[in-house]
Amino acid sequence: MRRREFITLLGGAAACPLAARAQQPAGRLPTIGFLGGDASVWRSWTAIFVARLRELGWIEDRTVAIEYRWSEGRPERIAEVAAEFVRLKVDVILTNNLSTPTMKQATSVIPIVFVLGNDPVGTGLVTSLARPGGNVTGLSVQTTDLAGKRLELLRDVVPQLRRVAIIANVGNPSPVRETREVQAAAGALGLEVVLLEIRHAEDIAPAFATLKAQADALYVVQDALAVANTMRIMTFALTARLPTIFYSRDFLLAGGLMSYGASYPALFRRTADVVDKILRGTKPGDIPVEQPTKFDLAINLTTAKALGLTIPESFLLRADEVIE
Numbered sequence: 001m002r003r004r005e006f007i008t009l010l011g012g013a014a015a016c017p018l019a020a021r022a023q024q025p026a027g028r029l030p031t032i033g034f035l036g037g038d039a040s041v042w043r044s045w046t047a048i049f050v051a052r053l054r055e056l057g058w059i060e061d062r063t064v065a066i067e068y069r070w071s072e073g074r075p076e077r078i079a080e081v082a083a084e085f086v087r088l089k090v091d092v093i094l095t096n097n098l099s100t101p102t103m104k105q106a107t108s109v110i111p112i113v114f115v116l117g118n119d120p121v122g123t124g125l126v127t128s129l130a131r132p133g134g135n136v137t138g139l140s141v142q143t144t145d146l147a148g149k150r151l152e153l154l155r156d157v158v159p160q161l162r163r164v165a166i167i168a169n170v171g172n173p174s175p176v177r178e179t180r181e182v183q184a185a186a187g188a189l190g191l192e193v194v195l196l197e198i199r200h201a202e203d204i205a206p207a208f209a210t211l212k213a214q215a216d217a218l219y220v221v222q223d224a225l226a227v228a229n230t231m232r233i234m235t236f237a238l239t240a241r242l243p244t245i246f247y248s249r250d251f252l253l254a255g256g257l258m259s260y261g262a263s264y265p266a267l268f269r270r271t272a273d274v275v276d277k278i279l280r281g282t283k284p285g286d287i288p289v290e291q292p293t294k295f296d297l298a299i300n301l302t303t304a305k306a307l308g309l310t311i312p313e314s315f316l317l318r319a320d321e322v323i324e
């Protein structure tokens with residue numbers, strides 16, 4: 001965990017964008033409250049966000065302060081950080097889909113920007129994508145729209161695919177909605193489904209224990225709990241020799257087989273633009289929720305080889321990234 005202290009540098013106030021500087025008490029930098037799921041998983045995305053902020057004139061510790069916090073998939077931690085950000089009177093909060101409802105409950109005044117949003121209208125975070133209203137806006141990943149595509153991709157590389165295990169945090173509404181989409185898509189493709197329900201990290205081992213070789217592949221539903229326990233999930237999946245599909249290529253570095261979803265680097269870069277608008281005075285309710293325009297397919301050939309899978313050349317040619 002890193003904590004960025006509010007500091008004043010000679011010439012720092014002059015470097016701050018005028019709109020934001022005028023709203024700040026003397027000597028205080030505009031401050032972003034940044035709550036991510038897991039520091040190690042979010043490291044590359046955070047770097048992209050900070051780099052784009054710099055391009056826009058927001059230089060960390062010179063023209064803007066960033067208070068970094070990590071939830072590590074623990075709901076109680078999210079509530080603690082929400083209260084802390086309100087106490088610190090940060091100027092804008094950046095967080096993920098899981099944490100946004102708690103942040104919204106904690107404040108109706110501080111602007112909140114979500115990244116990796118999953119059905120923000122359906123979850124009640126915003127009134128509409130075009131005009132969010134209130135103090136919340138952000139970027140959607142359209143996760144539920146991609147469930148069928150991911151299953152089709154799995155079937156392309158796992159010829160014997162008949163039954164798919166889905167691991168999902170059933171204590172969070174967003175993963176529950178995605179799970180229903182996966183189940184519906186599986187039915188349309190003639191695939192059977194085995195649901196591994198988790199609510200806490202301690203549920204992961206028992207969930208895999210009940211599987212008992214009853215699946216041909218594993219679909220990991222997007223959620224902060226899954227992010228925080230990527231290595232644990234992958235250890236069980238690889239031990240069971242289960243091909244896995246994720247929503248982001250970052251999980252392939254932990255041994256995942258493949259991923260398909262919105263480009264996270266592109267989303268985090270665009271998130272910086274949204275934060276920039278808010279720091280310069282635009283109301284979050286007037287900033288439309290953005291949807292992804294870039295989607296990435298990635299495949300891990302090292303994992304494929306370990307699982308005894310031969311990836312068709314035609315599939316490799318479609319991939320945006322091949323990890324060897």
